[in-house]
Amino acid sequence: MVAVAILAAGRGTRMKSDLPKVLHSVGGKSMVERVLDGLAAIQPERIFVIVGFGQEKVQAALAHIPNLTFVHQSEQLGTGHAVQQVIPHLEGFEGDLLVLNGDVPLLRPETICTLVQTHRDNRNAATLLTAQFADPTGYGRVFCTDQSIVTEIVEHRDCSPAQRQNPRINAGVYCFNWPKLMEVLPHLQSDNDQQEYYLTDVMKDLSPAMAVDVADCQEIFGINSRQQLAEAYAMLQERIKTQWMAAGVTLIDPDSITIDTTVHIEPDVVIEPQTHLRGHTSIGTGSRIGPGSMIEDSQIGPNTTITFSVISDSIVAAGAKVGPYAHLRGHAVVGENCRIGNFVELKKATLGKGTNVAHLSYLGDATLGQQVNVGAGTITANYDGYKKHPTVIGDRTKTGSNSVLVAPITVGADVTIAAGSVVRKDVPDDCLVVSRAPQKIHEGWKPAHLREANPSAELPPS
Numbered sequence: 001m002v003a004v005a006i007l008a009a010g011r012g013t014r015m016k017s018d019l020p021k022v023l024h025s026v027g028g029k030s031m032v033e034r035v036l037d038g039l040a041a042i043q044p045e046r047i048f049v050i051v052g053f054g055q056e057k058v059q060a061a062l063a064h065i066p067n068l069t070f071v072h073q074s075e076q077l078g079t080g081h082a083v084q085q086v087i088p089h090l091e092g093f094e095g096d097l098l099v100l101n102g103d104v105p106l107l108r109p110e111t112i113c114t115l116v117q118t119h120r121d122n123r124n125a126a127t128l129l130t131a132q133f134a135d136p137t138g139y140g141r142v143f144c145t146d147q148s149i150v151t152e153i154v155e156h157r158d159c160s161p162a163q164r165q166n167p168r169i170n171a172g173v174y175c176f177n178w179p180k181l182m183e184v185l186p187h188l189q190s191d192n193d194q195q196e197y198y199l200t201d202v203m204k205d206l207s208p209a210m211a212v213d214v215a216d217c218q219e220i221f222g223i224n225s226r227q228q229l230a231e232a233y234a235m236l237q238e239r240i241k242t243q244w245m246a247a248g249v250t251l252i253d254p255d256s257i258t259i260d261t262t263v264h265i266e267p268d269v270v271i272e273p274q275t276h277l278r279g280h281t282s283i284g285t286g287s288r289i290g291p292g293s294m295i296e297d298s299q300i301g302p303n304t305t306i307t308f309s310v311i312s313d314s315i316v317a318a319g320a321k322v323g324p325y326a327h328l329r330g331h332a333v334v335g336e337n338c339r340i341g342n343f344v345e346l347k348k349a350t351l352g353k354g355t356n357v358a359h360l361s362y363l364g365d366a367t368l369g370q371q372v373n374v375g376a377g378t379i380t381a382n383y384d385g386y387k388k389h390p391t392v393i394g395d396r397t398k399t400g401s402n403s404v405l406v407a408p409i410t411v412g413a414d415v416t417i418a419a420g421s422v423v424r425k426d427v428p429d430d431c432l433v434v435s436r437a438p439q440k441i442h443e444g445w446k447p448a449h450l451r452e453a454n455p456s457a458e459l460p461p462s
């Protein structure tokens with residue numbers, strides 16, 4: 001049995017932010033959510049999140065995650081004091097307590113799993129993740145025997161010059177046997193440089209406490225500043241891109257591409273430069289995305305091409321071509337083999353198979369059938385300044401260039417709308433609609449300065 005305590009009560013002064021540090025986002029997800037994701041492989045019995053600074057914000061941001069217990073730490077008196085807050089919640093608990101810092105977001109589930117397994121296999125009182133850093137400045141130093149048994153952890157600021165030479169650092173990730181931790185945790189002292197109750201001080205009284213070096217040092221990167229936030233983002237991006245390339249995705253100029261961890265990409269997708277995939281987005285096999293595109297919370301089917309376009313909250317089905325310079329948003333649904341061309345905006349518009357909207361259009365709150373051809377410059381006038389209204393267009397209908405469909409309106413199937421029409425009333429199937437001023441021709445008319453005989457002659461009535 002494992003319980004987890006995530007330390008997330010600190011302000012993160014060096015972030016210089018009103019937002020609690022652990023809520024700052026790394027690649028589309030807050031740090032603390034990433035820490036929670038790291039628990040995927042261990043199925044904890046209970047998860048405590050220790051909150052303090054900005055606790056309402058932290059609780060609201062994590063409200064969608066089930067089975068979290070928020071524990072209030074009213075004053076931030078140190079990491080040991082933070083863990084002391086769970087004591088009333090774990091009375092009689094016989095299992096292990098995993099403690100994670102909320103500002104260490106790149107830990108992998110496998111690493112946590114290995115830590116817990118090592119802890120159990122060796123029947124340790126405590127097991128902690130460590131690493132050997134070329135520059136260990138700022139971290140707590142871990143002192144061990146040759147067998148990796150921890151004798152002491154000393155914070156950087158409390159170290160003697162000789163102790164600072166020790167490159168082995170404390171990652172802030174621990175697994176404790178709870179009954180054994182309970183023998184020492186209530187008795188922590190704050191006799192250190194910061195006058196805080198350090199969790200790390202329990203190590204000298206726990207036996208055995210074992211250090212486990214982490215294989216990939218990037219995992220335990222802790223974030224205290226915006227600079228480190230950017231460094232963590234870069235590490236995460238490298239990890240994500242390496243994973244997708246190994247899974248059969250081509251990234252052209254990977255440095256110019258960003259991909260959130262929540263994105264799914266099938267093999268044989270090509271992502272071109274300057275493309276950004278965000279949120280809950282998926283890309284089907286054989287698709288070519290970019291250059292210069294942003295896709296957020298959208299499902300893109302197989303064998304599509306998306307060029308220089310912005311797509312959010314939308315669906316694009318197989319074989320569709322989008323762009324250059326298209327904008328799909330607000331639940332646009334583009335059917336199979338549709339073509340959405342330059343300067344086209346779709347908002348809450350559903351298009352059947354093989355429908356084309358090739359140039360300069362706005363379709364909002366619209367439902368189009370199959371094989372509709374939307375002429376250049378066609379606009380749905382969906383907003384009367386007060387309410388949005390729907391437009392419905394039947395299969396195989398053709399709207400002329402520059403036509404305006406004044407919603408609410410239903411246009412049938414196999415209709416042809418003449419160019420420049422302003423269509424205000426419903427249209428039945430199989431017909432031609434012409435709704436514009438009739439064309440008049442005034443033969444022999446010339447502009448005044450070209451009229452030789454009588455330059456002031458009256459113009460014909462218009």
Ligand code: UD1
Nearest residue numbers: 007008009010076077078079082102139140170172198222
């Ligand atoms: C801590 C460790 C240090 C380790 C480093 C790794 C201690 C005493 N030191 O130092 O050995 O090398 O992490 O990153 O534990 N927090 C609370 N309540 C508090 C104080 C802190 O919830 O009263 C939370 C913070 O929000 C943060 C985490 O605990 O998420 C770590 O606190 P921080 O002050 O950043 O500790 P470090 O100085 O980094």
Ligand code: CA
Nearest residue numbers: 103222223224
């Ligand atoms: Ca820290």
